[in-house]
Amino acid sequence: MLLDFRFTNFRSFRDEAVFSLAASADTTLESTHTRPTGLEKVKRILTSAAIYGANASGKSNVIRALQFMQLMVMTSNQIQPDQESTLTPFRMRPDFADHPTLFEATFLIEGVRYQYGFEMNRRQILGEWLLVYEKAKPQVWFSRTYNEKKAKYEYTYSDYFVGQKKVWEISTRKEVLFLTTAVQLNSEQLKPLYQCFAEDLVVLPDGPGVGFGFTAGYVQSAGNRERVQSVMMTADTGISSISVEKRMGRQFHLSFPGGAPEVQDAEFDVPQFGHTAGGDVYKFDIGEESAGTQILFELAGPILDILQKGRILVVDELDRSLHPLLVLKIVQMFNDPELNRNGAQLIFSTHDVSLLDGGKLRRDQVWFTEKDNEQVSHLFPLLEFSPRKGEALEKGYLSGRYGGIPILG
Template sequence: MLLEFRFCNFRSFRDEAVFSMAASPDTTLEASHTRATGLDKVKRILNGAAIYGANASGKSNVIRALHFMQLMVTTSNQIQPDQESTLSPFRMRPDFADHPTKLEATFLINRVRYQYGFEITRRRVLSEWLLVYEKTKPQVWFSRTYNPKKEKYDYTYSDYFVGQKKVWETATRKEVLFLTTAVQLNNEQLRPLYQRIADDLVVFTDGPSIGFGFSARYMQSAANRDRVQSLIAAADTGISSISLETRAGKHFQVNFMSGNPEVQDTEVDVPQFGHVAEGEIYKFDFAEESAGTQILFELAGPILDILQKGRTLVVDELDRSLHPLLVLKIVQMFNDPELNQNGAQLIFSTHDVSLLDGGKLRRDQVWFTEKDNDQVSHLFPLLDFSPRKGEALEKGYLSGRYGGIPILG
């Protein structure tokens, strides 16, 4: 589970921003919206969080920062020697290229805290570290810092970190993360952290419209097909059944070595939706359904899979083309102890203010982004305003009490 994420000098964020999934001492909705960690310092962790803010205030950049960190961990070894990464630092200053970007995430893995981060520029990793809290005090499993005078990296290790350290050091180029290299060279000690970032963190930076491919593959088993059909039917879409039809299609991918696109002939399972009228079933193609139904089906497979496996889903603009009641349904699934037994989390940006009232979210689950006069984004929690229990949060937000709204001329 994701416990905390902090970053600075990324896109519209110049200064450090901290996003936390640690639950406050408030006992409101504690049994459904939080779960115990087994830790003394952070006793409970949130199942979900929502980020509000005006357009272009920085909501999407919080999610992009987390996604960029994931991409660095999983693909930094694919960066060619002396090739620049796709890092986007804060650009509203003349010397922006000289400032490093810092990203750090803390995960809870088997009741142990892993605090991992790095500082980079477009051409070099400047530092990288991993702190592991098996007890109260952290163990610095490894630390890597670039020494410009020596033009090489200084490494330090904890006695708890074992293996072929010199081999991993030698194989790690300046553009590549040590974590990536070590796991690629069969370091099993770091693999749980790598898998938490690479596999258990699911980030949709372009909104909930992700294509129907995953949900179609998820439906290959009868049990999963029933789960998807139940979710779609519960949304009152008028769909009574879903089937898959295999058709000829194209598979598109980019060759990372050459940068050239490659297209291959393949077969694609296309969903067919059954609607009942006067006792007859009429099948419609995916493209013939409404935008809301398409997005709901596209999300159905990932959501059900994430709930089953206890992963973390991060979605930009979850409410895009979805009715507020459908958004609420998705949020409730992650807060349902029966459905969410393995610690799955949902983090999303939204403009849906109806979620703020009526006991749908805890006060510590609400975050805001806002830009100042220097075009710098800031991230802050609702708790900074000490809202009262039962306070009309929707009214307060729309009136500007908490910030995060557009100033209209």
């Protein structure tokens, strides 16, 4: 489970932004929208959180920051020596290239809190650290800092951290994270943290449309097919059954620069949906369904898999092409303790203000982004405004009480 995430100097965010899933002391919807952690300082954690804000206010950049951190952990060892990374710092200052960017995330893994972060520029890693809270006092398992005067890295380790530390240290290039190298060279202690990034964190920065391939494979199990059918039927799509038909088609591969396209014949799993009328079932291909139905089917498999395995789903603009009631249905699945038994979490950006009222979300589940006159994005929680219980949040948000809305001329 993700406890919090913070970053500085990334895209439209110049200053530190902190996003937390720690539940407040409010007991509203506590049994459904939060889970106990077993920790002393953070007793409960949220199962979902929504980020609101005007277009170009920075909502997507919060999600991109988390995705960039994930990709660095998973693939920094693929950066070639002396090759610059794809990091995009805040650019609207003359000396933007000299400012480092920081990322830090805190996970709860098997009841133990892992606080991991790193600082970097486009050329190299400047610092990296891991704090592990097996008890109340943190253990600094490793710390890596670049000494500019000596032009070398300085490492410190905790006695709790074991393994071939010197081998991992020597093998870690300046462009690469120590975490990535150590796991690649079989550090058993760091694997759970690495797996949080590589397997448990699912980030969809381009919206909910992910293609139907995963769900098409998922429904080929009878039990999974029933689960997806249940989601589709509950959403009132008119679908009574789902099947998958294998068809031959053509795949096009383009090579750059200047390469001729290669065409290959391949077999595809094509979803078909049954609609019942007059006692007969009529089958339609996925391309014949509405955009909302297609996206719901594409999401159904990943969401059910994430709920079963207790993973973290992060989606930009969850409401894109989806009716507000379908968005609500997805949020309710994560807030349903019967469906979500393994601590899965949903983080999403949205413009769907209907979620703000009617007891759909707790007040600590709502966040906003806003851009100031210097074009700097800021991230802040609804709780900063101390809203009353039962306050009309939708009306307050649209009237500008909490910020995060466009200023229309």
